[in-house]
Amino acid sequence: MTIEVLVLGAGQEVGKSCVIVKINGKRIMFDCGMHMRHTDHSRYPDFKKISDSGNFNDALDCIIITHFHLDHVGALAYFTEVCGYSGPVYMTYPTKALSPLMLEDYRKVMVDRRGEEEQFTSDHIAECMKKVIAVDLKQTVQVDEDLQIRAYYAGHVIGAAMFYVKVGDAEMVYTGDYNMTPDRHLGAAQIDRLRLDLLITESTYATTIRDSKYAREREFLKAVHKCVSGGGKVLIPTFALGRAQELRILLDDYWERMNLKVPIYFSSGLTIQANTYHKMLIGWTSQKIKDTYSTHNAFDFKNVHKFERSMLDAPGPCVLFATPGMLIGGFSLEVFKHWAPSEKNLVALPGYCMAGTVGHRLTSGKPTKVDTDPDTQIDVRCQVHFISYPFIYKEIYLLCKQFIKKISTSSSIYE
Numbered sequence: 001m002t003i004e005v006l007v008l009g010a011g012q013e014v015g016k017s018c019v020i021v022k023i024n025g026k027r028i029m030f031d032c033g034m035h036m037r038h039t040d041h042s043r044y045p046d047f048k049k050i051s052d053s054g055n056f057n058d059a060l061d062c063i064i065i066t067h068f069h070l071d072h073v074g075a076l077a078y079f080t081e082v083c084g085y086s087g088p089v090y091m092t093y094p095t096k097a098l099s100p101l102m103l104e105d106y107r108k109v110m111v112d113r114r115g116e117e118e119q120f121t122s123d124h125i126a127e128c129m130k131k132v133i134a135v136d137l138k139q140t141v142q143v144d145e146d147l148q149i150r151a152y153y154a155g156h157v158i159g160a161a162m163f164y165v166k167v168g169d170a171e172m173v174y175t176g177d178y179n180m181t182p183d184r185h186l187g188a189a190q191i192d193r194l195r196l197d198l199l200i201t202e203s204t205y206a207t208t209i210r211d212s213k214y215a216r217e218r219e220f221l222k223a224v225h226k227c228v229s230g231g232g233k234v235l236i237p238t239f240a241l242g243r244a245q246e247l248r249i250l251l252d253d254y255w256e257r258m259n260l261k262v263p264i265y266f267s268s269g270l271t272i273q274a275n276t277y278h279k280m281l282i283g284w285t286s287q288k289i290k291d292t293y294s295t296h297n298a299f300d301f302k303n304v305h306k307f308e309r310s311m312l313d314a315p316g317p318c319v320l321f322a323t324p325g326m327l328i329g330g331f332s333l334e335v336f337k338h339w340a341p342s343e344k345n346l347v348a349l350p351g352y353c354m355a356g357t358v359g360h361r362l363t364s365g366k367p368t369k370v371d372t373d374p375d376t377q378i379d380v381r382c383q384v385h386f387i388s389y390p391f392i393y394k395e396i397y398l399l400c401k402q403f404i405k406k407i408s409t410s411s412s413i414y415e
């Protein structure tokens with residue numbers, strides 16, 4: 001048996017997960033992600049390392065995508081439509097449903113930002129998704145005579161999966177991000193007892209203690225409650241999928257418990273679409289949500305309403321989830337310009353903000369002024385609250401019978 005591993009991204013860095021494994025003669029690409037911080041071609045994995053000639057169909061037997069986060073799927077439309085890969089791509093049903101939303105959201109933000117050339121079009125995304133074969137959990141799929149794959153529930157975000165691969169006598173698992181403890185809307189990762197020759201596993205936040213998550217949530221709720229009690233407005237800039245749902249369930253519960261009447265809004269478009277998908281995909285959520293589904297669908301937020309642009313300067317307190325995250329541009333940045341100058345208001349940033357974004361400026365020190373574009377400077381008198389864990393690098397471990405290795409990008413490992 002021979003195993004070769006080529007790491008094109010996410011080895012001790014943030015973003016662009018892409019690992020090529022050659023196992024008993026078959027070559028599989030796990031994830032095809034993009035680097036959120038880069039604006040040139042280094043945002044994509046260096047695909048030339050897979051094939052000098054650019055004939056990717058001969059070089060790969062299939063692509064497997066673990067979940068819809070852009071650092072796992074962001075380069076897929078570029079790889080299939082611009083680089084010309086037309087072989088099979090596998091992902092779960094929810095990942096297939098939600099990835100085009102993520103890609104389109106990202107494309108819009110990039111094109112809307114000045115100086116960003118379009119890397120792939122909406123048509124590219126649609127064409128790319130036609131190449132995708134959707135799979136169910138624990139469904140054994142025969143890619144060809146010798147290559148078998150199977151998805152397992154990973155938690156993390158809706159539809160996320162870990163993938164088992166078998167080629168002849170060789171067996172392996174690639175995890176992508178996974179959660180071992182259930183959160184508010186998803187269950188814990190689950191996998192059969194397997195005898196593997198190779199395990200490639202994400203270990204980002206692996207040593208984070210769960211209690212600290214509750215403490216951070218409490219701090220967040222306290223900050224939001226204090227702001228609205230004082231008559232202020234809370235802006236939560238977020239990407240449409242993933243953390244947005246988790247935070248909304250958290251706030252909705254708190255509002256019920258505290259009997260608060262202050263309205264919670266979300267900006268229109270993607271977020272509503274995303275909630276519709278989450279409702280449809282209820283079977284992929286946590287046991288608790290499934291059990292209570294007949295009496296209460298957790299994604300029918302009692303206290304959450306749709307926000308109209310005309311309400312921007314309306315008086316009175318409120319909480320608004322607006323896309324995109326990181327205050328990278330678009331509607332969330334527009335709201336920020338209106339609300340940041342008042343000390344009554346609060347901006348709560350739920351996740352890592354890449355360098356160069358307004359979100360990043362706010363989390364690094366307490367600026368009193370922020371340039372939102374070359375012609376606009378905003379006075380920042382509002383409160384700023386950072387909810388997430390501090391930024392850390394992605395770590396992937398490779399476990400073989402012979403050795404355990406922390407892998408870095410651009411490394412090739414042969415057994």
Ligand SMILES: [Zn+2]
Nearest residue numbers: 067069156177
């Ligand atoms: Zn992820």
